[in-house]
Amino acid sequence: MSTSRQGRKRGVRAEVPITQEAIIDAAFRLIDERGGDAFSMRAVAADLGVFPATLYWHVGDRARLLGLVEASWASAVQIPEEIADWREWCHELARRYRARAHQHPNVARLVIVERARNIASLVLPDAVVGRLAELGLGDDLVHAYNSLVGAVQGFVVLELALIPDPEAASMLEAEAELRSLDPASFPNITRHFDALADRALSVRWTDGAKAPLDASFEFLIDLLLDGLDARLRASAPNKTPAKSAKTPAKKTAPAKKAAKTASA
Amino acid sequence: MSTSRQGRKRGVRAEVPITQEAIIDAAFRLIDERGGDAFSMRAVAADLGVFPATLYWHVGDRARLLGLVEASWASAVQIPEEIADWREWCHELARRYRARAHQHPNVARLVIVERARNIASLVLPDAVVGRLAELGLGDDLVHAYNSLVGAVQGFVVLELALIPDPEAASMLEAEAELRSLDPASFPNITRHFDALADRALSVRWTDGAKAPLDASFEFLIDLLLDGLDARLRASAPNKTPAKSAKTPAKKTAPAKKAAKTASA
DNA sequence: AGTCCACTAGTACGCTGTACAAGGCGTTGT
């Protein structure tokens, strides 16, 4: 990785110019390829063949760099266009958000929780607020927003959370430990072990990046949107704010793009 | 905090015996009072008036100590008894879990995401699995479990996530930054700013521990349980697996303990 | 009385984030 050892003179400029974007890219690659634990100011500087203080000159401290990495990560998730039905729109955005997280799980792990606040990370929230505001939720707007965002982001964080440590031995050890749980202490987990094994949030030994919980995520999103839809229906029974989805439960709904007429 | 400076001779036992529980308690108090950043092996050792190596003798490395702190934290949330209705039961357990997190936010922040896996932290999952298994969800059991656990834990994690840093100055700065967002870039957030200000997940400047999102949490739980209930109703319309809650939407449902006859 | 072992003092190594002085180079002003 390290492109060139330090052999330059004192104030000489690097042969390849050190820009803020180059530093962000290097940090992103470092985290992505070698994991979050490998990320440090020194490691990023070494990757660029540069002393650590250089990073402080260009981007600032560690938290700021992580914030920029977050912005770079989040900027790749596109806001769905041309989806008229608000439920399909929310569903698709959630899918894209999670897909981006699974694309770079090491980055997502660091970035979603640390949440160094930066303006760039507000474009997704703004889009969600805009779509929900059309529904006429009134005072519940902020609660609907928090519920959707919190549940989706939170699920992804927990799904991608590291189990114990990246040693292969300890993974087998974790599996053996879970398989030999005492039925007297944990009667329910042991009884339904086959249904839960390596698929339930605390009953697994494989990383969420390697064993994704796709079906559970779809289930969660459907649960939330069904609940929200029911609430809308109850408060205003005969006013369809958008193309109301009739099928309430059928999961694996194909994301067929509903006509044009987006962005009222 | 530090009880006694190092003045003892080489192999002499500490005047107050150093047990595993004492170390866990010291770590818990340290994190709780001075924040997660203040937590280190050396700081815990200093609090006990002892050298760091002593901790490694009694509990092992940092990850293991954090796992024990998690167990101590989680063991205080009691599983509801004598609540017949499964929805009220789930709601109450979620409330207690979150209440425990808000009781020690600094500890919860560290512990929920790092999730050093330990057996002790499986008693809550086991209880949830047991209650959900009664509903006859079939293959959806694991998905219902993941949805509830993921959403609840995830929401709490994001709610308690630190905003930028604990300086008072930067909080005002963050507020000013959010108040002066460009309406051209973020039209929806700025339009509904009054409804979102300091109450929406990415549009706030106060710590979740100081400004809890109670109403949003209740909203989320209702959403999830309503959705799950609708799913049950749809798959088996005329079989009431438990006392079916009739009111689907009315939030701020008082947690009146429904009769006895728990644990079938 | 002798032996062992549980347990702690103390040291050491390599790592971290980040502040700071020092100095070379391109650009600009005169």
Add this chain to the structure above:
DNA sequence: ACAACGCCTTGTACAGCGTACTAGTGGACT
């Protein structure tokens, strides 16, 4: 043409981190 300034980097330094490691004391047991 020459001087001065300011950008950008080198290099050093400091305090703190996790965690091995050795040394050695006291009490318990044989």
